[in-house]
Amino acid sequence: MKLNGSEIIVECLKEQNVDTIFGYPGGAILNVYDALYKHSDEITHILTSHEQGASHAADGYARATGKVGVCFATSGPGATNLVTGIATAYMDSIPVVAITCNVTVPLLGKDSFQEIDIAGVTMPITKHNFIVKDVTKLADVIRAAFRIAKEGRPGPVLIDVTKDVTAAECDYIKETPKAIERQTDTIKEEDVERAVEMIKASKRPYVFVGGGVIASDASDELARFVKKIDAPVADSLMGKGAFDGTDPHYTGMLGMHGTKTSNFGVSECDLLIAIGARFSDRVTGNANKFAKNAKILHFDIDAAEINKNIHSDASVVGDALEILKRVNAKLEQQDRHEWLEHIHDYEKQYPMAYRKDCLNGPLIMEKIYELTKGEAIISTDVGQHQMWAAQHYKYKKPRTLLTSGGLGTMGYGLGAAIGAKVGCKDKTVINIAGDGCFRMNMNEVATATRYNIPVIEIIFNNHVLGMVRQWQDLFYGKRYSATVLDDCVDFVKVSEGMGAKGYRVQTIEEFEAALKDAMALNIPCVIDCLIDREDKVFPMVSPGAAISEAFDRKDLDRMNSEK
Template sequence: MRLTGAQMIIKALEEEAVETVFGYPGGTVIPLYDALYDSKIRHVLMRHEQAVGHAADGYARVRGKPGVCFVTSGPGATNIVTPLASAYMDSIPVVVIAGQVATKVMGTDAFQEADIFGCSMSMVKHSFLVKSASEIPKAVRGAFYIATTGRPGPVLIVLPVDVQNEEGEFVYPPKLEFPGYHPERNEDLTMWGDVVEAINKAERPLLLLGGGVIHSRASAAFSSFIDEFRMPVATTLMGKGAYPEGNFLSLGMAGMHGRPAANRAILEADLVIGVGTRFSDRTTGRATRFAPNAKIIHIDVDPAEINKNIRASHFLIGDAGKIISSLHREIKARDRSTWLKDIEKFKQEELCDDDSSYITPRVLLMSLRKMVEPQQIVSTEVGQNQMWAALHWQVKFPGTFLSSGGLGTMGYGLPAAIGAAFALLDRPVLCISGDGSFLMNVQELETCVRYNLPVKLIVINNSSLGMVRQWQELFWNERYSATNEAPSRSLVEIARGFGVKGYRIERSHEISSTLQMALSQEGPTLVECIVPTKEKVFPMVPPGGGMDEMILEA
């Protein structure tokens, strides 16, 4: 079949069963958009390329398929670098197709030329610079294959405009061979015997589950392992939902702003089994003081994660679900009631009473949690709102908590919620936000209105850039440089300007009724909830400190 390069891209995306593309047109992708005009693939026009990328990320997490983006060259392409870096850090399969100036003018600083191939190199799993139409089928096939296999990640295809116009023969390759990419061969189970022995011997074992467990769709296998062997579970931010929070064995998120019970269990455990986690600095605190009494078993799909941040006593490399199912058959049950009593004690001791004289984010989030179904999908922004959500929003199902974990990208939450809304079709998506992050991609309210998306924004407004302010208060002598900057308009007013119904909560007794009202409306709504500026996220392990130095209150 003879097609233009642009038609080949669309045809290839159809072959990959792509249903939705997020994008923003521009000069060097006009041929691509022209070919899209004849396709059944739905195009979602966002209002900024950064939002294009995060929407595709949110879509991928919920839909379980790669999110696809179209952006133009130059500024369109550089605007998508942040989403690429975010998706790379969180191992999310995203395929970005970026236009580029014509091959014959590449390198001459042509209008809207930026070296996106070069500048994104360390933030993508792989990238293709396509120099002729005949390379397109292989590049698209390869991009989807690489993005979704092994440890998932973003892949970039750079497509010069003349290549989009060039005609060629379209043959879609059934199977691709990359001489240097064989993720299935990374499996390494040489320490199997040691791992089984260590688990059988452990008196105080703890599972630490990361995003990898969710990516490998292994939650069911883990739940049956955990419930049978009665081992407590902590998670990373990315791992929230890998095991249902609220269950007795769930301790919630561990780390810098982890739940006290989770951090205490890590300090007391004699074996930590980390699965699908990078042991990031936000999870471990000072690495040398992480789990001081424990042997560490590390199970991951990526060999390069072993011994990168934390030295593992034993490791296994492979798919989390496959490994845990096999371990399940070999591990012996044993009585660990003393350890479980300790766990129960840790959990009891973290219960706290809320001061009801003002609205705490904890009360707000817990009230909201009760109003929605267990499968409710929620995205978060970044900062205090994100950590409050991590602490107080119980995630019951894998893949229902969308947050920019590794890169910590403010402005992620709203477009990710839009992506999730397109993946879900008609079911509402919540976005927990703060006044700082909300304003970073506020233009996407227009997208919500244009598509009448059931995105419900809960903005915790503390009139400041709260997380940095918190550090300034605790560690920088209360010198609030550039953080005590309240938005100059009420967020409700801003929302209304976009055509989004807005509500405001200023007192505790308004929480229930106002949230109920906002949730019951059709289409996008925003609830602005006023909390005191001084409200902080606790517990907190001071930056650079060990987990044992956790601060519970100021």
């Protein structure tokens, strides 16, 4: 049948079983929105308050559901407003398809109104991007974009369509998407054999889990692997929930704000098995001192990650689920109770301690865990609150922590929470924000109330840019340059002005009552939690130090007393 480009876009989205789009219309993309209007019973469109909110919502939808997230924007500033969200998805390997429209082909390259080379702008931060100037190629490009976003190491894809293409007509033939095959051709039998031999020979193995395990849906196979080799497990921020955070083998996050148990244990292990992790600088600390007693065995789908940041003694390249299946099939049950007991001694010696006599981040996160029974989806912005959310909420399942790990995007969480709630309507979805982050995209509260998307926004309000101030306090002589937020902004009034229910709390008892009420109301709610600006995230590894040099509050007090 003959359709115009806008109708082809909608039909191709239906082919891909897209049920939700997050976006913001404008002149160049008007034809597409007109076509979308006719299919509003099949595809829900969420009008965000800002295009950045749309890209974060698509990202959060993708992380929470495992599907491809989709966002729309018009040309010029509409397209450029997506850039931070696209980069966020790129750094964390999240499958998102962003569709923008541009000026007509004759106006390209002439500095036309709201013209921008968005394909050029996003080239470094997309897995692939397209500009479509011929309507006969449009359907194939959209199908390719979804395939590219999902296959191998996932990532965002941008499609820029000129406005004349959205109006031009051509024949459209519906196609059923082909199943995405897991990447197995790179898994070599000799690599698997070598991995198995290294594991068998190890006396003190440690498993380090990253976001690749979640992307490949390999959590169950990972659990079997860990039980077979009887080893402790640490994770990255992106790997939270890939392995059950309540399992006795789990020792907490690794790296700058990881547990002392994980940092010390990895520093002592003789074999570090990294699965779907990229050895970020936030994980390794001083790379020259990282896991110096260990051989490194690296499983990853992206060959470019092997030896990029940390040298590997052996590796297997391919889909994490398929690698683990093949390794598990060759392993017999092992017993390393002495090594595990040694690690458990570290857990007893170095518990995650914090004050319980006042409202603070760790106490709030533990109360959230208690009231949600650990079954909520938690999204975060970036900063101290993000680290407290990672440290003090036990993530038992994958896709339950949504956070900007690679780019560190302040303002990410609320949009992501909206996307997650739209995709997982039966889940309690809570965003953890700092007051600095909330200021960046608080306008998305209006999106939540417009559609009655019952997300709960919890603000850790210390009236400072907490993590930056923490660094200024510890490493910059307490020179608090541009990090104090003492002003007259009332987050409760602002939130209520956008239609949400607002709470302000100063004690854990008030917080518990507010959260219970918010969960029962099932409407958009904002809880403003007043906490002490002197609170810090511990443990911590100083920049340039080894992770074995992690210090906590007691260590800091001792070091200060010795000066």
